[in-house]
Amino acid sequence: xxxxxxxxxxxxxxxxxxxxxxxxALADGGGGxxxxxxxxxxMRAPIRGEAPAAFHVGLGRIRELTTIETGPDEIxxxxxxxxxxxxxxxxxxxxxxxxxxxxxxxxxxxxxxLATVGGNLCAxxxxxxDLIPALMGLDAKIELANPAGAERVSVERFLEMRRTxxxxxxxxRIFIPRSxxxxxxxxxxxxxxxxxxxxxxxxxxxxxADGSAHDIRIGVGSVEAAARRWPELEAGLTGxxxxxxxxxxxxxxxxxxxxxxxxxxxxxxxxxxxxxxxxRRAAEALxxx
Amino acid sequence: MPLAxxxxxxxxxxxxxxxxxxxxxxxxxxxxxxxxxxxxxxxCGACTVLIDGRPxxxxxxxxxxxxxxxxxxxxxxxxxxxxxxxQKIMEEHDVVQCGMCFPGxxxxxxxxxxxxxxxxxxxxxxxxxxxICRCTGYERLxxxxxxLARGGE
Numbered sequence: 506x507x508x509x510x511x512x513x514x515x516x517x518x519x520x521x522x523x524x525x526x527x528x529x530a531l532a533d534g535g536g537g538x539x540x541x542x543x544x545x546x547x548m549r550a551p552i553r554g555e556a557p558a559a560f561h562v563g564l565g566r567i568r569e570l571t572t573i574e575t576g577p578d579e580i581x582x583x584x585x586x587x588x589x590x591x592x593x594x595x596x597x598x599x600x601x602x603x604x605x606x607x608x609x610x611x612x613x614x615x616x617x618x619l620a621t622v623g624g625n626l627c628a629x630x631x632x633x634x635d636l637i638p639a640l641m642g643l644d645a646k647i648e649l650a651n652p653a654g655a656e657r658v659s660v661e662r663f664l665e666m667r668r669t670x671x672x673x674x675x676x677x678r679i680f681i682p683r684s685x686x687x688x689x690x691x692x693x694x695x696x697x698x699x700x701x702x703x704x705x706x707x708x709x710x711x712x713x714a715d716g717s718a719h720d721i722r723i724g725v726g727s728v729e730a731a732a733r734r735w736p737e738l739e740a741g742l743t744g745x746x747x748x749x750x751x752x753x754x755x756x757x758x759x760x761x762x763x764x765x766x767x768x769x770x771x772x773x774x775x776x777x778x779x780x781x782x783x784x785r786r787a788a789e790a791l792x793x794x
Numbered sequence: 795m796p797l798a799x800x801x802x803x804x805x806x807x808x809x810x811x812x813x814x815x816x817x818x819x820x821x822x823x824x825x826x827x828x829x830x831x832x833x834x835x836x837x838c839g840a841c842t843v844l845i846d847g848r849p850x851x852x853x854x855x856x857x858x859x860x861x862x863x864x865x866x867x868x869x870x871x872x873x874x875x876x877x878x879x880x881q882k883i884m885e886e887h888d889v890v891q892c893g894m895c896f897p898g899x900x901x902x903x904x905x906x907x908x909x910x911x912x913x914x915x916x917x918x919x920x921x922x923x924x925x926i927c928r929c930t931g932y933e934r935l936x937x938x939x940x941x942l943a944r945g946g947e
Binding site: 518541544545549552561565589615697698 | 811850858
């Protein structure tokens, strides 16, 4: 896999034409090189007061990173699939309603044409990702390639690893097991659309014929510095009929699980205060899907 | 090594660093000053252009990623001097105020009407959430877009 890096001169961006080329160029660049997908986070580095990476390896021309593949047991999404393409490809499939809602609501239309799934996962300083809690709800696995080979990890594990990936690592695909589960995504931006959400609840569950819920997975985003599951609420809802108002009450009783972050758009306490309502809305949407 | 791409139907090339935002190349090198660099964060939409037919904020697009692509700016919307139907309806409804946001509005609506020929008012508003108008001229603009959706010319 490794080989001489095809990097040109001292240019700050090299558009790789294959995954091997990208892994090789990133490994050669060491800690000073950064993978570049849609660019909506990296291009704003100057505004955040951050120094840009010395060298970027563009992934957008690597065909295998731009496809969505649908199999009988799982679907896989290339890291460079944009939010807009995700919406176009998965709309109408009940299991993925939450992910589609996340991709459709994020940012604004012109950013959704650029911003990618992989870039969203890798933006470690961005707390308000819509896709990450939705992917947690769907039990997605993240595939990483590096000079030593490839591995698949859970979304939760990836979030732990993402600041310390070895040079030469490329997030290649996201795998989601197919199931009969339903999913829904509830978010609260301060404007109706076009803002970062103050809080996000993404919920997935299997519903039995009697309405009882199993395999519930709830991802919470934007409330803390990184998205995470809500195991206390998942346990409280498991095996019971999913009733939105009761889910809201259960959520109110387990808010101590979170430590809300203060931010420009909202203080931490407010993010917690709106969470139970978002749980109710997600449950309502899930039941009506 | 020059980066070549198509701008409004003409082959162009630039020697700028490939991480240079497209908006800067368009304005400073090719003097296409319709698209405006305002927020440089992808929030305001004043720099929106079509890249291979898709509306994108050119402040967040490095020129190195558009090599070989077709870029269309507001200067390329008219055909042989004839304004596009989106441009015409905006003129008829006297929508333009200061003009800062307007090229981005036109680009967004051009792609939106191509993909959604008969949208409702709420769909039009949702399509424009990434185009901020500080003159607050939204209602007249949306009225014009609704008129276009109803078959106005």
